[in-house]
Amino acid sequence: MPSPLPPWLVGPIAMLLGLSLGSFVNVVITRLPVMLMRQWRSEAREALSLEAESAPLFNLVRPDSMCPSCESPIAWRHKLPLVSWLMLRGRCADCQARISPQYPLVELLGGLLALAVVLLHGVSWETAFLLGACLTLLALAVIDLRLQLLPDILTLPLLWAGLFYHWLLVPLALPDAVLGAMLGYLVLWGFHGVFHLATGKQGMGQGDFKLLAALGAWLGWTYLPLLLLIAAASGTLYGMAIQARDPRQRGQAIAFGPWLAMAGWLMLMAGEPLMAWYLQWMN
Structure with missing residues (x-):
């Protein structure tokens, strides 16, 4: 437009x-x-x-x-x-x-998210959808950072909005989005189950499953491996920095939602060049 x-x-x-x-x-x-x-x-x-x-x-x-x-x-x-x-x-x-x-x-x-979306995608319906997704991720990231809480009232509408976005504007990619939502939930659910069986501890909350499912709905299943790699690496570095500054934090739970949200922003803004670099690096 x-x-x-x-x-x-x-x-x-x-x-x-x-x-x-x-x-x-x-x-x-x-x-x-x-x-x-x-x-x-x-x-x-x-x-x-x-x-x-x-x-x-x-x-x-x-x-x-x-x-x-x-x-x-x-x-x-x-x-x-x-x-x-x-x-x-x-x-x-x-x-x-x-x-x-x-x-x-x-x-x-x-302000910066709105500016980035408009500069990358112009003034369009796509921009409106993407800006809504980015601002929702911002709210989820800060709430999880403060309270270790990812409310369903934000994660579930984000998931359905991603599917609606593809149905309305990119219908050919809708099957990838549906599969992305399914795999996004199942991957972290499976990891949580294995971790719990091995250690008897809760590795992450169910809100993380739903957030990754929502990101899968927006990005499609092919972007999930890179998204998880970015989120896991960022969260690990943050945890190491926190523990180095205060050894008493060792063993304390760290919110994973902010790092999923940050990786989601990166993929929404620059998913294709990041994927191209990732595939080249893998080869």
Whole structure:
């Protein structure tokens, strides 16, 4: 689809859109786990025939954004992606408590992801699908890094979106996408089973199975070996660095989701040249 915008405007608009979407991703990262925890508590109390807890409305929209330290409402001028954090020098305007660098980093990554997708694929429906996938992977990576949690409410729609993307825009690749989803789940499920039988320990969570299945749906089964190689190598290097800095971390569980997400971004952005290099290296 030809862009109705002048070429010199496409990049800046993509960056601004990505910054804004990154701000929303921050909302998902901070609020979704709380929403899920409340849901699980409610279901547990119902299963135990306990009286339901009364709690104020809490979702992705309500209540309005507030400082986690002093609970002061955040003014609209302090919600500008990236700019507000820089203007406030990373502190709350009311209580001067530090604001986590997660917020500007996620916003910046959202902007860079949007810019990369638009520069690589132009203004098209393909770009919209790919940007949605990249931002979902960003939310999953940060949530898993913080809490070692990959919510089904994000991984499963990501999987179905990948299959729908191929059905709608690349129908000839749909069989590869279906096989990719199946193999993506089964590979990590099988590895988990073998590891558990050999050691009696849980090697990874089921969220990792579903995330790799979702990536298989987006990329197709042929990209899974390289994706797993990149994710495993990155996660291993990260784990070694953490243990070298703090030996007490030895034996502690490390989230694998962020490394699957990072490998997924690379393959979505530059899958063909990476595969060509990988096959040449293998030969």
